Amino acid sequence: SESSEEVSEVFKGSFGTLEASAAIAETEEDQRKSSFLSAILWLALAGDSVLNTKKRELLFPSVASDVFTLECTTSLASGFIAAAALSLLQSITWKAPSSDALLTVDSQSTSSNNMSLQRKTNMVVMAFALSHLPAHYHSSSGAPFLGMTAAYIAIYNAILQLNSFLKSVKPAPLVQSLQKDALSFVKSFFKLEMNKSSTLVYSVVALFASFRFVNVANQIWLLKSIQTIDSMKQMALHWSSLARYFLVGGLALLLKQHASSMEENNGDKNGNFVYRGLNGILSICSLGVATSLCISRNILQVGFQNEAAFDPLKLVFLGLFTAYQAVFVG
Numbered sequence: 001s002e003s004s005e006e007v008s009e010v011f012k013g014s015f016g017t018l019e020a021s022a023a024i025a026e027t028e029e030d031q032r033k034s035s036f037l038s039a040i041l042w043l044a045l046a047g048d049s050v051l052n053t054k055k056r057e058l059l060f061p062s063v064a065s066d067v068f069t070l071e072c073t074t075s076l077a078s079g080f081i082a083a084a085a086l087s088l089l090q091s092i093t094w095k096a097p098s099s100d101a102l103l104t105v106d107s108q109s110t111s112s113n114n115m116s117l118q119r120k121t122n123m124v125v126m127a128f129a130l131s132h133l134p135a136h137y138h139s140s141s142g143a144p145f146l147g148m149t150a151a152y153i154a155i156y157n158a159i160l161q162l163n164s165f166l167k168s169v170k171p172a173p174l175v176q177s178l179q180k181d182a183l184s185f186v187k188s189f190f191k192l193e194m195n196k197s198s199t200l201v202y203s204v205v206a207l208f209a210s211f212r213f214v215n216v217a218n219q220i221w222l223l224k225s226i227q228t229i230d231s232m233k234q235m236a237l238h239w240s241s242l243a244r245y246f247l248v249g250g251l252a253l254l255l256k257q258h259a260s261s262m263e264e265n266n267g268d269k270n271g272n273f274v275y276r277g278l279n280g281i282l283s284i285c286s287l288g289v290a291t292s293l294c295i296s297r298n299i300l301q302v303g304f305q306n307e308a309a310f311d312p313l314k315l316v317f318l319g320l321f322t323a324y325q326a327v328f329v330g
């Protein structure tokens with residue numbers, strides 16, 4: 001009888017494990033479908049900002065030149081494309097947390113590191129979505145920003161990212177997990193590893209994005225008291241830029257954490273795939289914006305000695321560097 005009870009316990013344990021595995025698989029499948037939907041919605045906004053010429057006439061200030069319009073359109077679309085690509089990457093790589101992944105953010109295990117990066121990706125994309133909402137504040141005053149549908153899409157995508165974050169931290173408390181991951185992000189920003197060229201480049205990118213973020217925030221502050229239609233439109237574009245620089249800075253810090261842990265997690269195929277994907281996203285967006293700037297500023301005729309060539313040259317370097325990391329290093 002004792003042996004039969006032991007066998008029964010073994011079967012119960014096996015069935016319990018199978019049920020847990022099935023629940024995890026179902027959670028992962030649902031979340032990946034949601035992330036794929038989020039990617040489609042971001043792409044819809046990117047396509048709308050590029051292809052809808054009537055909306056662009058309303059979106060940009062009346063004094064905007066063709067050069068200004070081209071640069072703003074490309075920059076605006078690049079943010080949405082980057083968010084779409086991150087969501088698409090989540091739809092391929094998202095995993096439910098295993099027992100050893102629910103450790104503190106200081107844990108060095110591969111699964112814990114991957115879950116930390118997964119949660120931080122959720123935080124970055126969610127912040128990007130929410131940062132676009134103030135751009136719609138003056139929509140009723142004749143300064144629309146991609147229409148209210150874009151605001152609903154931003155809210156919906158933010159909720160999807162929050163839901164993904166919640167699934168990644170169960171059963172850990174939400175506020176505690178947010179604090180730990182946010183603190184880890186801040187530490188990563190100030191941490192310099194001079195012996196690794198890749199982490200140094202990502203640190204410089206994050207620093208540059210933070211400087212631009214502060215500069216744009218200051219412009220928003222200066223414009224808040226001016227109530228003309230053009231100033232309201234300009235402010236909406238600034239809010240979009242603010243969200244985009246946060247996204248770029250967050251993406252750089254994600255890559256920095258990946259690069260720092262690659263030696264320890266050399267056999268982690270999923271982590272390497274994510275590293276390649278993140279570098280590919282940054283490379284495509286950087287080279288796309290650089291091409292637009294070269295065309296709008298007529299760099300080929302003016303020459304690269306001109307001050308106007310400084311921004312596109314920085315983006316070309318970043319695009320080529322991250323392309324190399326995506327193809328040959330990850």
